[in-house]
Amino acid sequence: MGLGEPIRFMLSYMEKEFEDLRIDSYMEFATKYKPKMPFGKMPVLEIGEDRFFQSIALCRYLGKQAKLGGENLREDLEIDIFIESLSDVRATVWTYFYNRDEENKAKIKPKIMNEIVPMYFSKFDETIRDKGFVANEKLSWADIYFVSILGYFGYMIKEDICKKYENIKDLRDRVHSIPGIKQWVETRPKTSW
Amino acid sequence: MGLGEPIRFMLSYMEKEFEDLRIDSYMEFATKYKPKMPFGKMPVLEIGEDRFFQSIALCRYLGKQAKLGGENLREDLEIDIFIESLSDVRATVWTYFYNRDEENKAKIKPKIMNEIVPMYFSKFDETIRDKGFVANEKLSWADIYFVSILGYFGYMIKEDICKKYENIKDLRDRVHSIPGIKQWVETRPKTSW
Structure with a gap:
């Protein structure tokens, strides 16, 4: 994937x-x-x-x-803010996961797993709870991007994100039910x- | 900055x-x-x-x-591809610079400084040489973004990027000469x- x-x-x-x-x-x-x-x-x-x-x-x-962008610059901004935040946590997890220095990896693991990852994903979960989607209260390409990398994310942090965050799980199920x-x-x- | x-x-x-x-x-x-x-x-x-x-x-x-986006989706794509590549090298340099594990930092330094950073910046330099700008052969917000973080980048890698790459220097000078x-x-x- x-x-x-x-x-x-x-x-x-x-x-x-x-x-x-x-x-x-x-x-x-x-x-x-x-x-x-x-x-x-x-x-x-x-x-x-x-x-x-x-x-x-x-x-x-x-x-x-596919008409899944924002309807104006302000909506695009909200989509892009979400995407950049997701990229921030992704970069952190990526760097951790591909770190070949096992000693250093063990040292940074607690902060990443117990602080950074839960901070981001719990806020993403809250946003979805409040707006129904990751931005603008409607489906955008950011929802599809987010759902599509949940598997890779879960693989790297060795945890099923959807088991912990019910609103993320709900969004995943909704996106996965779109016909294509x-x-x-x-x-x-x-x-x- | x-x-x-x-x-x-x-x-x-x-x-x-x-x-x-x-x-x-x-x-x-x-x-x-x-x-x-x-x-x-x-x-x-x-x-x-x-x-x-x-x-x-x-x-x-x-x-x-400010009308510094692309004129169509294809031009926006070229801008965004540049921005994402810059974010990739930025994330690598950030993680290195803010790494508090000095032993690990020393270990990863050669690959970052001698391989990753020069690979990205020499390609950016070539693009500017060929197109005059980082994308689409015309000024965009990506040029301004790029030039604006050169100082921070240089601070982190302890090297003046513009001394090494003449086309990047030339773009910086052109952007710095825009009145505002x-x-x-x-x-x-x-x-x-």
């Missing part, structure tokens, strides 16, 4: 056909693909001859095409992250 | 008056302000009764008001980051 999943969710929401190319191992990625990727990273979305990267930028782009996304979730390859 | 500087640059570009409230010490911030801030973070922009945060979201919002920004840079409080 990883950071490709938000793009697959958006394309599924839009009921667009797409080819889902995956790489089997990190070694294969590192030797064969990484040197050809922008900044050495994936996912990449190819549309015709053009190649784009950065999953958030792509979800905003596809989201606006429902079909994708039911038929996608089963992977642990 | 910090992450408040991009917002000050945008408001200066727009020649809007603003009140620049700074906090003198981290202790003052931690005890007096942090508990009141969204996710415990600054900067915050107050417009009338409303309080907004997240500097990138705010720069996109102000930038679009020129006046801000000349009159802003002198701080080291």
